[in-house]
Amino acid sequence: MGAEVQKCLDAGCAWLHVDVFDGVYIDSPHALTFGPRMVDGIRKRFANRTGLVLDVHLCVERPRRYATAMAEAGATRLIFQWEAMGERNDGDDDGDDDDDDDDDDRDALSSAVAFARDITSLGMGCGISINPETDVTTIFPLLDTGMIDLVDVLAVEPGFGGQQFNHVAIRKIELLRQYRDRILRPRGINLRILVDGGINSITSSAVIDAGADILVAGTALFQHPEGFEKAVKELR
Numbered sequence: 001m002g003a004e005v006q007k008c009l010d011a012g013c014a015w016l017h018v019d020v021f022d023g024v025y026i027d028s029p030h031a032l033t034f035g036p037r038m039v040d041g042i043r044k045r046f047a048n049r050t051g052l053v054l055d056v057h058l059c060v061e062r063p064r065r066y067a068t069a070m071a072e073a074g075a076t077r078l079i080f081q082w083e084a085m086g087e088r089n090d091g092d093d094d095g096d097d098d099d100d101d102d103d104d105d106r107d108a109l110s111s112a113v114a115f116a117r118d119i120t121s122l123g124m125g126c127g128i129s130i131n132p133e134t135d136v137t138t139i140f141p142l143l144d145t146g147m148i149d150l151v152d153v154l155a156v157e158p159g160f161g162g163q164q165f166n167h168v169a170i171r172k173i174e175l176l177r178q179y180r181d182r183i184l185r186p187r188g189i190n191l192r193i194l195v196d197g198g199i200n201s202i203t204s205s206a207v208i209d210a211g212a213d214i215l216v217a218g219t220a221l222f223q224h225p226e227g228f229e230k231a232v233k234e235l236r
């Protein structure tokens with residue numbers, strides 16, 4: 001891992017995006033990755049690079065239990081899944097199986113606000129991630145709180161690299177940019193737009209034109225036929 005991280009840094013990657021999957025929230029034995037000890041190991045191994053950004057994307061059951069451990073491990077920012085918030089997903093089943101979407105959204109919002117408060121009070125940045133099928137406008141009330149400094153627009157189903165870019169992400173990025181520029185910025189709230197999944201030298205142009213600030217890439221970098229450095233240059 002140290003050698004791979006070194007390769008990323010040498011090639012000029014700005015941030016590291018650490019996908020933390022527990023094999024349960026994304027229900028697959030293959031979607032099992034890292035925990036706080038790996039984040040701690042990377043932070044310590046690269047302690048001389050004090051500005052190294054370690055973005056940790058939590059795709060796990062009961063994500064709130066990881067906040068303190070990730071802060072202690074040296075995560076710069078925690079990004080959590082909007083769809084994991086609320087009573088439908090946090091295991092608090094009250095037996096009420098009506099499908100009142102407004103109520104669900106309110107539950108998700110209050111869980112997300114509470115979690116964002118935990119994260120920011122631990123001194124980390126706080127990001128929110130949305131799945132391809134989620135309507136981006138549902139997170140606007142959360143962005144209004146001013147606690148979220150990054151939105152991770154997933155252009156694939158979370159869990160695996162190597163999937164095809166879903167163009168539904170483009171419209172979401174445009175809407176987010178408009179909302180940031182017209183509504184949030186005038187209130188002093190800054191927000192970065194990150195896109196994750198299926199990023200390559202072709203899709204990157206489309207997402208940047210739409211307003212993305214940060215690209216997360218796996219396959220396009222690590223599987224590039226001409227090597228990692230060439231891949232980073234191509235994306236840049």
Ligand SMILES: O=C(CO)[C@H](O)[C@H](O)COP(=O)(O)O
Nearest residue numbers: 158159161162197198218219
């Ligand atoms: O796991 C993912 C989302 O949860 C992503 O697909 C991964 O971060 C990037 O991989 P790739 O560039 O191959 O799509």
